[in-house]
Amino acid sequence: MNEVATFNATGAEIQSPDTMPHSIEAEQQLLGAILTNNDVYDRVASIIRAEHFYDPVHARIYEISAARIAKNNLASPVTLKTFMEDDEGLKELGGPAYLARLAGAAISSFAVRDYAQMIYDLAVRRELIRLGRDISARASKMDVSEEPREQIVAAEQALYKMAEQGQAERGFQSFLRAVTDAVNVANAAYQREGGLAGISTGLIDMDGKLGGLHKSDLLILAGRPSMGKTSLATNIAFNVAKAYKKGELPDGSQGAVSGGVVGFFSLEMSAEQLAGRILAEASQISSHKIRQGDMTEEEFRRFVQAAKDLEACPLYIDDTPAIPIAQLAARCRRLKRTHGLDLLIVDYLQLIRGTAENRVNEIAEISMGLKAVAKELNIPVIALSQLSRQVESREDKRPQLSDLRESGSIEQDADVVMFVFREEYYKEREKPGEHDLEKMAAWQEEMSRLHGKAEVIIGKQRHGPIGTVELAFEAQFTRFGNLVKAWQQGGDDRF
CATH class of the missing domain: 1.10.860.10 (DNAb Helicase; Chain A)
Known part of the structure; x- marks a missing residue:
């Protein structure tokens, strides 16, 4: 390449219109x-x-x-x-x-x-x-199969990858690079003295089973209505955002050294309703009291103080209903670019829109899309999911993988599948008549044993054990917490 190069004052080569920038x-x-x-x-x-x-x-x-x-x-x-x-x-x-x-x-x-x-x-x-x-060539080409909106999403995706990696396509990476990344993750856990490789959920027993929330993982949190899926998701979101601290990461870049920035897609509830749930947990005031305005002066002061404390929490809520999966991904990229993003929660998966006409294919497209977001943005994604009614027809109401609606694709794409189960909810509906004293006594004893307890059943975990995590559940505050065992605290096995 024997060319005579001309340079400007900054040292970059002066280009002719047809020459790419170089020096x-x-x-x-x-x-x-x-x-x-x-x-x-x-x-x-x-x-x-x-x-x-x-x-x-x-x-x-x-x-x-x-x-x-x-x-x-x-x-x-x-x-x-x-x-x-x-x-x-x-x-x-x-x-x-x-x-x-x-x-x-x-x-x-x-x-x-x-x-x-x-x-x-x-x-x-x-x-x-x-x-x-x-982008210009694709926009100029009048292709009936490619909508302008799809081109915008594709362009934004390519630009985001460039911003993150300095190149439009990542391509293959050497095994040495992959091994180095794996060692760095293990080192991060080791430096925490046997702690977590991922982001802490704030729930000790759940962290123990999962090792925290790992980057690029898709976690499905499923359950029947009234089991507390949204409550558990908001609890995790609040715990992660509350623990957020920014600092220097091992690679020298700035990021979350504790907790993280949380993005929450609330497709079922409005942002105001979701914020109300989080405030109920933070202020320890019943959600019902907050909705009714039935608070004492002391409770209201506590409520306002909790709201002030939460102002600085990096928790971002998007309550757009029936959002398409491509638009959800684009908004996540934008949030990561502008404010950062360390955890994404979607409530819930079946309310996202896909492009396929067949419902099974649409769910497959959505679950694949959420896994792609997790990998592309290198963050954990928690997606809530409904369970089919067949749970209710069984004697044992504990959910299993086959209960997932359109379970094939969801189960396949997920790294972790968890089920929220509260036996107390079902037992409460089995209350016997007042006249049957023996049955009533047995029922009351069973209700006392189950009161304030919930289970998170880990039905699938790609990189760890399956099993059950027991949590405390305070229905009035819609709050999950760590369950203290009887041997840990003078016989009180609830909190």
């Missing part, structure tokens, strides 16, 4: 510095990769150098010559002598990070131009 000189200076002093590579490896180089020959030189340095081998014009003697692109630039010229022309290693940042920025600009041309 051959910056690439040459960076490569020369690396070939002269291999320690320089460690200072730029986190900024750029081989694909960020404009000149394909430079990309190959960087790739081979990086591979050798990673193995503690020397990367120099002499050692690289062996690997690149037959490289046609290098021959056009003068053969192995070009490698020596790169090393000889390197001025200083002091500015390598600036050169690396410039190469990266120019690569992003080139990708933006390509993306813009692609």
Whole structure:
């Protein structure tokens, strides 16, 4: 590539209208510095990769150098010559002598990070131009099967990926990179002294079973009406948002070091009703009292104080009914870009709209879409789901995987499937007549045993054990809590 380059005051090459933004000189200076002093590579490896180089020959030189340095081998014009003697692109630039010229022309290693940042920025600009041309071409093509709204969602998705990764398509990643990520996750748990790898739900026994809420996981929280699905979801949302602390992450970036920013799609209840539930839990005032306005002066003061305390909580509610899955994903990307997003909760899955005409295919599209959101945004997604009525016809009302509506796709896509079950709810409806004293005594004893207790049955967990978690449930505050066992606190086995 024997071209004469012209540069502006900032060092970026001045382009003709048909030329993509690039700086051959910056690439040459960076490569020369690396070939002269291999320690320089460690200072730029986190900024750029081989694909960020404009000149394909430079990309190959960087790739081979990086591979050798990673193995503690020397990367120099002499050692690289062996690997690149037959490289046609290098021959056009003068053969192995070009490698020596790169090393000889390197001025200083002091500015390598600036050169690396410039190469990266120019690569992003080139990708933006390509993306813009692609959007323009697709918009110009009158295709009856592709609606403009779908094009907007696709464009926003591509732009989001660029913002997160610096490139439109992630593609394959090396096993070394994947192993490093896995070690970092394990290290995070180890640093918490045997704590959690994921985000804490605020419920100790549930955290113990799940190891917290893991990034890129889709968790299904299912149950029959009145079991407390929404209550448990709002409790988790409140606990995560309340514990939010921002700080420096192990990779040097800023993010949540405790708790997280929560996005809550409430497709059934309004934002005001959902906020009321969270305030009832925070202020420990009955939801019924709040709705009726039947509060004492002291309770009202407590309610107002709880509202003030919650003002700063990073909990964002979207109560758009029947939202399409593509629009839900687009709004999540926007929220992550503007405020951050560490946990997404959807209440509930069957109220999202898909594009398929067949209901089973539509549910499959929605569950796949939610799993895709979890992976793309690298966050846990909790989706609530209704159970079929066949639960009610069984003697044992405990739900199982086959009770999930359209269970095939939901069960397949989910990393975790949990069921909320409160036996007290069903037992309450079996109250015998007042005249049958023996049955009434047995019923009262059973109700006393079950009062204030709930179960979360983990029916599937891709990366951990299944089983049952017992929780405390305070119906008046719609609040789940940690259940203290009898041996832990003087015989009181409720709270």
